[in-house]
Amino acid sequence: MANWIPAGNFRDNSGQDQVKTQQDIIPPFLPACYMSSSPEETIAIGEHIAGFLVKGSVLALRGPLGAGKTCLVKGIARFLAVEEEITSPSYTIVSEYEAKINGQTLPLYHIDAYRLQGDDDFNALGGEEYLYGSGIAVVEWSERIPNSLPRNAEIIDIEITHDSCRIIRIARGRP
Numbered sequence: 123m124a125n126w127i128p129a130g131n132f133r134d135n136s137g138q139d140q141v142k143t144q145q146d147i148i149p150p151f152l153p154a155c156y157m158s159s160s161p162e163e164t165i166a167i168g169e170h171i172a173g174f175l176v177k178g179s180v181l182a183l184r185g186p187l188g189a190g191k192t193c194l195v196k197g198i199a200r201f202l203a204v205e206e207e208i209t210s211p212s213y214t215i216v217s218e219y220e221a222k223i224n225g226q227t228l229p230l231y232h233i234d235a236y237r238l239q240g241d242d243d244f245n246a247l248g249g250e251e252y253l254y255g256s257g258i259a260v261v262e263w264s265e266r267i268p269n270s271l272p273r274n275a276e277i278i279d280i281e282i283t284h285d286s287c288r289i290i291r292i293a294r295g296r297p
Contacts, residue, residue: 156290164190167290168197171278175202175258177228182264182271185280190288191262194278195232198260202230210234210262215247221258229257235266244270 158164171181175198183191196208202221211217211234221230231252238244244267252259253272264271273295281289 153291153293155292158190158288158290159286161190161193164193164288164290165197165200168194168199169201170197171276171292172198172201176223177226177256177258178254179258180253180272180275181258181260181278182275183260183262183278183280184265186282189280189282190290191280194280194290195260195262198258199230199232202258204230208232212236216252218257229255231255231257231259233259233261235261235263238263238266241267241269243267 156167158167171194175181181198183194185191192208192210199208199219199221202223204219204221206219208219209217211232215234215237217232219230219232221228233249233252235244238247249267249270253261253270253275261267261271261275264275264277275295277293277295279291279293281291283289
């Protein structure tokens with residue numbers, strides 16, 4: 123097992139700057155569980171999660187309507203210096219934003235699979251380009267496209283415990 127290395131740029135023993143990819147990084151926080159009692163706390167959890175993301179990261183969000191999936195994406199986008207307002211891409215399916223990690227610009231793909239009938243619909247949209255491309259992909263309603271997700275995607279389950287409380291569980295790997 124490799125040692126955990128923070129996302130993005132680091133200087134190796136030769137003094138050369140290196141950029142790590144998702145395959146090079148084993149985040150220390152998986153599996154993890156968070157409690158949120160407000161949208162603001164859910165956004166803050168998203169910011170925390172985003173600190174471990176690198177080029178090629180895929181987050182697969184699952185949870186019922188109103189669980190806070192878009193709030194979590196707002197926090198991720200805030201940490202990644204996305205300037206546009208984050209909204210659920212229910213009708214457009216994919217929203218692309220310009221994100222930054224350690225000064226490097228890359229796309230953040232916010233995907234909403236709610237209206238898709240399954241993996242075939244997603245593939246017909248060119249979904250592989252988003253999940254296996256040069257950016258970071260966050261998929262809401264990922265349970266609708268289970269076979270399209272990379273095996274090393276981070277699975278984020280959001281459970282509503284009562285009106286304003288959420289349990290957010292994060293694990294590595296396709297369910």
